[in-house]
Amino acid sequence: MRQRKSNGGIPSKYLLTILSIICIMLLFFSYSTGFTGGPLETIANHIFIPMQKGIDYIGSTIAISSADTKTKKQLVAENEELTEQVDELNDKIKSYELKLGELDELQKLYELDQNYYDYETTGARIIGRGTSNWFNTFTIDKGKKDGIKVNMNVIADGGLVGIVSSVGDSYAVVRAIIDDTSNVSATISSTEDNCIVSGSLENMTASNVINYSNLSDSDDKVAIGDIVVTSNISDKYLPGLMIGYISSVNLDENDLSKSGTITPVVDFKHLSDVLVIKQLKESYKSE
Amino acid sequence: MSDFKQYLKRILVIALVIYVCFLLQTSIFSRYRLAGVTPNILLCVVATYGFMKGRRYGIWVGFFTGLLLDIFSGTLFGSYALIYMYIGLLNGLFKKQFFGDDLRLPMILIGTSDLIYGTASYFARFTVKSQHSFSFYLLNLIIPEVVYTLLVSIFVYYMILYINNWLEKMEKKGSDRIGNY
Secondary structure, three states, rough: OOOOOOOOOOOHHHHHHHHHHHHHHHHHHHHHHHHHHHHHHHHHHOOOOOHHHHHHHHHHHHHHHHHOOOHHHHHHHHHHHHHHHHHHHHHHHHHHHHHHHHHHHHHHHOOOOOOOOOOOOOEEEEEEEOOOOOOEEEEHHHHHHHHOOOOEEEOOOOEEEEEEEEEOOOOEEEEEOOOOEEEEEEOOOOOOOOEEEEEEEHHHHHHEEEEEEEEEOOOOOOOOOOOEEOOOOOOOOOOOOOEEEEEEEEEOOOOEEEEEEEEEOHHHHHHOEEEEEOOOOHHHHHO | HHHHHHHHHHHHHHHHHHHHHHHHHHHHHOOOOOEOOOOOHHHHHHHHHHHHOOOHHHHHHHHHHHHHHHHHHOOOOOOHHHHHHHHHHHOOHHHHOOOOOOOHHHHHHHHHHHHHHHHHHHHHOOOOOOOHHHHHHHHHHHHHHHHHHHHHHHHHHHHHHHHHHHHHHHHHHHHHHHHHH
């Protein structure tokens, strides 16, 4: 006997089976082709992104108006402090300019005209945080229309933030390097040793650090405080982008490689604006 | 024709609820994190529709909410749809035990759903990277999320209950009038 539902339609067990099969097919499809929504993204783009932008705008104006409530005294004190700082920094700039000129000349002598920091970038605002607590992803307000593509690198505060993992017409999803599933091939800038930097939710919540591993440093030269940058053998990340400073070094059990933790330069908890580098690693290679 | 209209109205209202809750979760509550987590409001919606309207509603609402999250998560497409659908189904099994004003059953169901969701997420990620300790994730991610979600779910639950009652009242009125004609 067939069960009849009071309100008609397909019985729920068939419905469940059909939808489960669709889901599993989608999973395999996206695993094999990197599909992240296709036409659905366009719909989402027109329905959700304008609202998220609006909410973000209101939220940021509220944050600014709460900054308005500082008293006059505070402002005067702050102003004096800042003027002092400006003078100090001006002096520094002058000395750096001199040094920079020298550097240019030396670089010309060595024919090192490759400047790693000469990438074309575009600024973007973060308009939505991750859809779950398990992934460190966020949505930015620039997309295909602004020339953003999958696998573009994202930086902020002079350090690497993450990589674009999917793109819609006017939004893009960025996966941060502190995400559990993120792996970056990196180099210790002082010794040129390569290692792998992987995000870790566990260490990030406990002490604000990320992990590195597979560092071969037989001469024990790598020390705490060394700068870690992305390596030139990475297939997705552009070389020379700063990741952070080494905060601990441990010898692995195999006595060959080392691992430890890195303090990232980017403050991931208070991130609101980022820069997207509009150059892909592949094109970098071909040049 | 009026059946179709009612159907459409119901779908539109559910879509609107999901829309508002998605914006709440990603844009507003992500600014006000407690203990480093944001509440899982969309899970509340799926669970509430599940035990309020039955299995079929739970499955459909779960499936589409999951798809929405999949679009914006940038990870494997279809994973959220699968897990949210089953959560909707599980909650749908408790429709017979559900009475509107008693807050205990909804709270228990939403809490359990979030716990299941957290555990499933853990195991999904365990297959990718196997070096994580479950106790850490339980204490730092799953439990805080359950607590925060429960706190928020009280409001979400009453909102959906109110909307549902209002809709049912309207539908009854509409069908009465058709009967009179």
